[in-house]
Amino acid sequence: MTFDIAILLTQDGLTNGALYALLALALVLVFAVTRVIFIPQGDFVVLGALTLASLQAGHLPPTLYLLLALGGAVGLIDAVACLRSGRAHAVGRVLLIELGYPLALWALCHWLLPLSQSLWLHALLTLAIVVPLGPSLYRLVFQPLAQSSVLVLLIAAIAVHFALVGLNLLGFGPEGVRTAAFSDAVFEIGSMFIASQNLWIVLVSAVLIVALYLFFERALYGKALLATAFNRTGARLVGISPDLAGRLSFAVAALVGTVAGILMGPITTLYYDSGFLIGLKGFVGAIVGGLASYPLAAGGALLVGLLESGSAFYASAFKEVIVFTLIIPVLLWRSLKSHDRGSEE
Amino acid sequence: MTTSLRLSAALALALAATAARADITVGVVVSATGPAASIGIPEKNAIALGPSEIAGEKVRYIVLDDGSDTTTAVRNARKLSSEHQADIVLGSTTVPTSMAMIDVMAETGTPMVTFAPALALTSPVDDKRRWVFKTMTGDDHELIPLLAHMKATGKQRVAYIGFADSFGEGWLKTAEPMLAEQGFTLLARERYARTDTSVIGQVMKIIATRPDAVMIGASSGPAALPVMELRNRGYRGDIYLALGATFGDFVRIAGSKAEGVYAPISPAAVQADFPPTLANRDAVLAFVEAYEKAYGAGSRNMFAGSAWDAVQLLQQAAPKALQQAKPGSAEFRAALRAQIETISGFAGARGVYHFSPSDHAGLDRSALMLGRLEGGQWRPVQ
Known part of the structure; x- marks a missing residue:
């Protein structure tokens, strides 16, 4: 291996690692707040990329139907809950929010799509469409199960994953997509070439990670999330709604996933079912952090990225084997270090 | 209506049904839904x-969908x-579904013509596989035009x-022994998964x-x-792809980057003019x-x-088999099998077929030709 190749592989590893780090952070957050191991995290990546691709192709993304269907279901459940608790006056407002938002977005897409081809506009629309799916999914699937064991929540998460993969196939078809790049520029530093898309990925990931940090440290909602993650019962006692915390953490997870999808779209071909493996690699990173530590999870995810590009060079036939085997020594080390924390729940 | 009258009417109907069985019954199994649907449809x-x-006998086609699923195919x-x-079964679409059907065909003594590529479906011709024929090219067919061009261009x-x-x-x-035999050196063997998002490592090693x-x-x-x-x-050198790249999403996704790559193509799929010397x-x-x-x-x-060729083979074999037995009988099925085995030098849409008791793969070495991607279209290289 020459120096040039080593640089290139490191670059590739860091780029993928940055994306996995985003996913790992979201996984840790969701697990800490809701105890859900969020298998569909990778599916949000795919939803983001596929939605952006269909916007760029000038179609109305099928994700809008999903948003409308989920919104309708959530609206219905919340409206019934309002009626039961005797707050009939709130029904109108609930339905307006849950159904009005998708419909307004629909109209907006209709109006804006023929007008502008701007990548930024498309990216914003993608975020507006995909991110609300996160809290809706929490409301529909996980909130009623909030008191269940980690295992039940995991099973529900797997069910959601399969449902999303099926819906992706139905809506977007089996064809792979590649979205337009943010920019095609290539920088040359010495003998080194750096594609600007890779820079974008690393920069946006870093910005998002810092933003998440500030959100947790400075914003009230962020602090509420952090408090719930530390101690659910305690947080509840001081007046933090666990439902709100759950929805919020799913919104953050969906946001992170969608951003990762928008970033990943131009550098690789994504298919309706690509999400699982991507999410799994983020999960390996999160496991390195014991599903609890944010910096360790991010470091683990970077390690996964570097290991992946290195093993692709040295032993491509065993690439996935090497990446996923990483989890075994980590689990061994963690089980020696800590006392059976898994069965606490 | 009395009971006896009803019974005799039922009996008459049943007899009529048996009489109608003199038609040639062609069973068809295709993957019209599921992952292989784009190939099965x-x-x-074509069926x-x-x-x-055929030869004065009516032909009845019964088409069943296996949903790309082995169990359903069986x-x-x-x-x-x-x-x-x-009397004969045509299909199925994929290698696993076809492979699974072989046992049933051998057990019931029914000839089968599959549209799936793997050589293992028809080779070696043993007690079971003597009932199986195929009309699809295999890996060896794909490599022949590719290696010939590599050789010719030094x-x-x-x-x-x-x-x-x-x-x-x-x-x-399949490629390794063929490459070695023709004096090529294989420098690197790299792998990647269909779902991979990056192959930079493998590509750097190759370069x-x-x-x-x-x-x-792929x-x-x-x-x-x-x-x-x-x-x-x-990388500026020539790139050679498998037949699998000439259909599906390859051209759409690779776009202009794939301009000038080579792949084997079938005359039956070529949109442009093909050489007038083509045997079929x-x-x-x-x-x-x-x-x-x-x-x-x-x-x-x-x-x-x-699929078209499978019907053509039936059309070739059935007239002679009809002289030996009536459709619907085990003898007719056996005769049909024996007759397909004797077809040699028959030109179909996919190429020229040479069947023999030891070769049920049929298609000869020239079934595929070299194609080059020009302007988003696969064109034959003259």
Whole structure:
């Protein structure tokens, strides 16, 4: 291996690692707040990329139907809950929010799509469409199960994953997509070439990670999330709604996933079912952090990225084997270090 | 109506049904839904164009969908044999579904013509596989035009990258001895998964060995990934792909980056003019005319060609088998099998067939020709 190749592989590893780090952070957050191991995290990546691709192709993304269907279901459940608790006056407002938002977005897409081809506009629309799916999914699937064991929540998460993969196939078809790049520029530093898309990925990931940090440290909602993650019962006692915390953490997870999808779209071909493996690699990173530590999870995810590009060079036939085997020594080390924390729940 | 009258009426009806069984019954199993649907549907379309009469006997087609699922394929095969007394079964679409049907066919003594590619379906011709024939080219057919071109253009050092699954391994396993025999050096054997998002590592390793040509054992959309990466990393040499890259998503995803790559193509799928020296030229033109008349201009494809040829083989074999036995009997099925085995030098849409008691793969070495991607279209290299 020459120096040039080593640089290139490191670059590739860091780029993928940055994306996995985003996913790992979201996984840790969701697990800490809701105890859900969020298998569909990778599916949000795919939803983001596929939605952006269909916007760029000038179609109305099928994700809008999903948003409308989920919104309708959530609206219905919340409206019934309002009626039961005797707050009939709130029904109108609930339905307006849950159904009005998708419909307004629909109209907006209709109006804006023929007008502008701007990548930024498309990216914003993608975020507006995909991110609300996160809290809706929490409301529909996980909130009623909030008191269940980690295992039940995991099973529900797997069910959601399969449902999303099926819906992706139905809506977007089996064809792979590649979205337009943010920019095609290539920088040359010495003998080194750096594609600007890779820079974008690393920069946006870093910005998002810092933003998440500030959100947790400075914003009230962020602090509420952090408090719930530390101690659910305690947080509840001081007046933090666990439902709100759950929805919020799913919104953050969906946001992170969608951003990762928008970033990943131009550098690789994504298919309706690509999400699982991507999410799994983020999960390996999160496991390195014991599903609890944010910096360790991010470091683990970077390690996964570097290991992946290195093993692709040295032993491509065993690439996935090497990446996923990483989890075994980590689990061994963690089980020696800590006392059976898994069965606490 | 008295009971006895009712009974005799039922008996008469049953007898009439048996009498009607003199028709030739063609059972068809295709993957018209599921992952292989894009291949199964054109096959089904081609079967629909089959003749309604062969040598004065009516032909009845019973088409069942296996949903790309092995269990369903076996169930369908059994149903065709036991319920419909099929004289011959055509299909199925994929290697696993076809492989699973062989046992049923051998057990019931029914000849089967599959549209799936693997050589293992018909080779070696043993007690079970003597009932199986195929009309689809295999890995060896794909490699013949590729290696011929590499030889003719003076290439020696070759690198390989392909799927890390049975598709890629099968392709490499067929290629290795052929490459060695013709004096090529294989510099690198790299693998990647269909779902991979990056092949930079593999591509850098390939480029570092400075090959004259790169062979890619991959199909459809995922085959585009190494092609794009090789071009992005400045590889200027020739790239040779598997037949699987000539259909599906490859051209759409790889776009202009794939311009000038080579792959084997079937005359039955070529949209441009092909060489007038082509051995099965008339057969291809007949297929294209009939198929595009029914399904629109430009709809020709090699999968429909394979299914079309399966019906052609039946049409060749049935008249002689009819002289030996009546349709619906075990003797007729055995005669049909024996007759297909004697077909040699018959030109179909996919190529020229030479069957023999030791070779049920049929298609001869020239079934595929070399294609080059020009302006987003696969064109034959003259």
